[in-house]
Amino acid sequence: MAGDQIAADRGAADALAPLAGPVDTVPGPAPDGRLSDVDEWGRSERVRALARLVYDPIYRHWFRAEWEGLEKLPSTGGALLVANHAGAIPSDAPVIVHGIEVERHRAVYGLADFFFRSTPFVGTLWSRTGGVTAHPQNAYRLLRQQQLVLTFPEGSKGSGKTYPERYQLRRFGRGGFVEIAMRAGVPVIPIAVVGAEESMPILFKINGLAKVLGVPYVPVTANMLAFGPLGLIAYFPAKFRLRVLDPVHFDVPPDQERYSKSRIMDAAEGIRLSLQEALYDMLSRRRSIWFG
Amino acid sequence: MGRRALVTGLASFWGGRVAQALEADPDVDVIIGLDTDDPLVELERTEFVRCDQSYSILSRLIRATQVDTVLHTSLVVDSTRLRGRALHETNVIGTMNLLAAASAPDSPVRDLVVKSSTLVYGSTERDPYWFDEATRRSGTARTRVERSLLEAEHYLSDFTEDNPHVDVAVLRSADVLGADIVTPISRLLDLPVVPAVAGFDPLVQFVEETDVIRSIQFVLDHHLSGVFNVAGDGRLPWSECASIVGRPTAPILPPYLAGPFATALSRLGIADLPPELLSLLRYGRGVDNHRLQETGFGYRFTSAGTVDSFAQASRRRRATDIGRPYGHDPDVENFLRHSSAVVRNPER
Numbered sequence: 001m002a003g004d005q006i007a008a009d010r011g012a013a014d015a016l017a018p019l020a021g022p023v024d025t026v027p028g029p030a031p032d033g034r035l036s037d038v039d040e041w042g043r044s045e046r047v048r049a050l051a052r053l054v055y056d057p058i059y060r061h062w063f064r065a066e067w068e069g070l071e072k073l074p075s076t077g078g079a080l081l082v083a084n085h086a087g088a089i090p091s092d093a094p095v096i097v098h099g100i101e102v103e104r105h106r107a108v109y110g111l112a113d114f115f116f117r118s119t120p121f122v123g124t125l126w127s128r129t130g131g132v133t134a135h136p137q138n139a140y141r142l143l144r145q146q147q148l149v150l151t152f153p154e155g156s157k158g159s160g161k162t163y164p165e166r167y168q169l170r171r172f173g174r175g176g177f178v179e180i181a182m183r184a185g186v187p188v189i190p191i192a193v194v195g196a197e198e199s200m201p202i203l204f205k206i207n208g209l210a211k212v213l214g215v216p217y218v219p220v221t222a223n224m225l226a227f228g229p230l231g232l233i234a235y236f237p238a239k240f241r242l243r244v245l246d247p248v249h250f251d252v253p254p255d256q257e258r259y260s261k262s263r264i265m266d267a268a269e270g271i272r273l274s275l276q277e278a279l280y281d282m283l284s285r286r287r288s289i290w291f292g
Numbered sequence: 293m294g295r296r297a298l299v300t301g302l303a304s305f306w307g308g309r310v311a312q313a314l315e316a317d318p319d320v321d322v323i324i325g326l327d328t329d330d331p332l333v334e335l336e337r338t339e340f341v342r343c344d345q346s347y348s349i350l351s352r353l354i355r356a357t358q359v360d361t362v363l364h365t366s367l368v369v370d371s372t373r374l375r376g377r378a379l380h381e382t383n384v385i386g387t388m389n390l391l392a393a394a395s396a397p398d399s400p401v402r403d404l405v406v407k408s409s410t411l412v413y414g415s416t417e418r419d420p421y422w423f424d425e426a427t428r429r430s431g432t433a434r435t436r437v438e439r440s441l442l443e444a445e446h447y448l449s450d451f452t453e454d455n456p457h458v459d460v461a462v463l464r465s466a467d468v469l470g471a472d473i474v475t476p477i478s479r480l481l482d483l484p485v486v487p488a489v490a491g492f493d494p495l496v497q498f499v500e501e502t503d504v505i506r507s508i509q510f511v512l513d514h515h516l517s518g519v520f521n522v523a524g525d526g527r528l529p530w531s532e533c534a535s536i537v538g539r540p541t542a543p544i545l546p547p548y549l550a551g552p553f554a555t556a557l558s559r560l561g562i563a564d565l566p567p568e569l570l571s572l573l574r575y576g577r578g579v580d581n582h583r584l585q586e587t588g589f590g591y592r593f594t595s596a597g598t599v600d601s602f603a604q605a606s607r608r609r610r611a612t613d614i615g616r617p618y619g620h621d622p623d624v625e626n627f628l629r630h631s632s633a634v635v636r637n638p639e640r
Binding site: 032033038042114119121122123133138141 | 418493527528529532536574
């Protein structure tokens with residue numbers, strides 16, 4: 001049938017929705033009968049552009065984010081970005097993603113707990129703005145596609161810290177992030193973030209309620225005391241400073257079945273120490289929480 | 293000497309299509325089709341054998357016909373078609389009896405192709421965005437159809453191990469759409485407003501019905517062995533599927549307690565949403581299709597192209613109001629198959 005033949009020709013010429021390339025480009029017409037620019041990870045450059053528009057004033061005027069060592073982020077090729085994590089509802093991830101997209105013009109995919117994916121409305125928005133669940137296979141595939149992938153090895157242990165524990169790095173999981181970078185043959189690039197801790201400090205946590213609600217933790221933040229219910233989303237205007245550390249390359253062949261656990265743990269611990277050191281150095285130079 | 297093939301589930305969509313494809317292949321000498329019901333498609337030289345649901349006559353049949361190739365296309369993937377025990381009988385007991393017959397000491401079977409489904413991977417928030425053939429599912433199977441398919445595949449992997457002289461190919465096809473197939477998903481996309489779960493717009497993946505048939509022929513022709521995902525390239529949001537079909541989506545399914553709500557919808561006859569489809573409408577599912585492509589197979593349709601193919605056929609159906617072009621009549625079929633009055637042309 002003629003109709004089938006046309007359909008087949010179209011099918012053969014079909015291409016995937018292009019993965020996020022350089023940002024700030026006008027999205028062209030979608031190929032092959034696709035009507036949206038949502039890529040295989042759920043990220044949409046159009047939604048990102050909108051998010052950047054909304055978030056830019058917060059980035060520039062509220063947090064007044066300032067970067068050091070941005071040139072250490074490669075302009076092409078995959079890399080696994082690891083950062084310290086803080087703030088009851090972490091403010092660091094949007095700052096890092098937005099910063100790299102506007103300053104380096106590269107898309108960033110942020111790995112997060114699957115808790116986001118299962119939350120209605122929030123999960124869809126999170127996915128369209130570049131959020132991906134932190135499954136090792138997702139990270140590997142993204143890195144193989146030469147993307148920048150952001151992860152917080154401390155996980156919710158980092159963002160669930162109370163204020164007296166600020167800037168004390170938690171355990172870096174079980175070193176899984178190093179193993180993924182080794183397997184994908186990409187470097188790990190640590191980013192030290194100062195400011196997120198003070199933007200939404202946790203005073204204490206209600207542990208029993210977290211279990212009932214099925215969330216990682218239920219925090220009571222200083223923001224809630226100051227702003228009431230608005231404190232759930234309103235951050236304090238802490239000054240953000242971000243420092244990109246030297247990329248860590250691993251001298252191992254990619255795609256091995258298994259990597260030496262001791263090498264993985266050594267590398268993970270080394271990265272944790274260098275981040276901790278950078279944080280102490282940045283804190284010792286900081287004169288004011290609010291003005292940096 | 294050509295192949296002697298046995299097709300299970302001849303009355304199913306896949307059984308009928310596969311038998312038609314085999315009839316067109318001059319290298320296939322004999323085609324025997326098995327089912328509980330009459331086949332629904334036009335067949336020229338396939339011999340139909342009626343059997344019970346769990347294929348208990350199989351060992352006799354295989355010995356008598358000396359078939360060397362078995363196409364197991366009777367696995368039921370659509371749980372709205374067969375419920376409860378019947379699904380278990382067909383998928384699990386049917387497969388068990390088939391494999392018992394095919395592994396008999398003097399069994400002539402050398403090729404076995406099974407059409408399974410990516411339902412074996414499930415669909416949860418903990419899943420990777422792309423499953424490859426070796427990825428384990430994230431949690432235990434809760435729906436009956438998924439459990440039965442997993443059990444059937446378990447028997448198959450045992451069979452593969454015990455019978456190294458048989459080429460066993462298991463094809464896990466993604467959700468299928470196309471010009472003719474009717475599935476719970478195609479029924480949703482044919483509604484005036486496409487239901488969605490409020491707050492979710494999952495990335496779904498499809499494979500076109502003709503690509504599935506081609507993949508079955510391909511693994512048969514190349515004597516491939518192993519498990520293969522069969523799915524179009526790429527994933528797309530559920531809302532975009534509705535847009536391609538030209539329909540709006542409506543978030544009528546609540547994000548919580550969607551199960552009881554779906555039961556009420558199906559009682560009212562509005563939409564049939566089995567549990568495995570409800571979780572798909574939350575989290576979607578993606579499978580890596582590289583393994584089959586690396587053996588040389590090429591897909592004609594991507595996921596989006598598959599939805600487009602379905603949309604074209606759906607528009608054509610609505611415009612012309614033509615249902616199935618052929619109604620099966622057993623007497624006519626028997627006449628065409630057996631009468632000496634029928635001119636048989638081996639060149640075809």
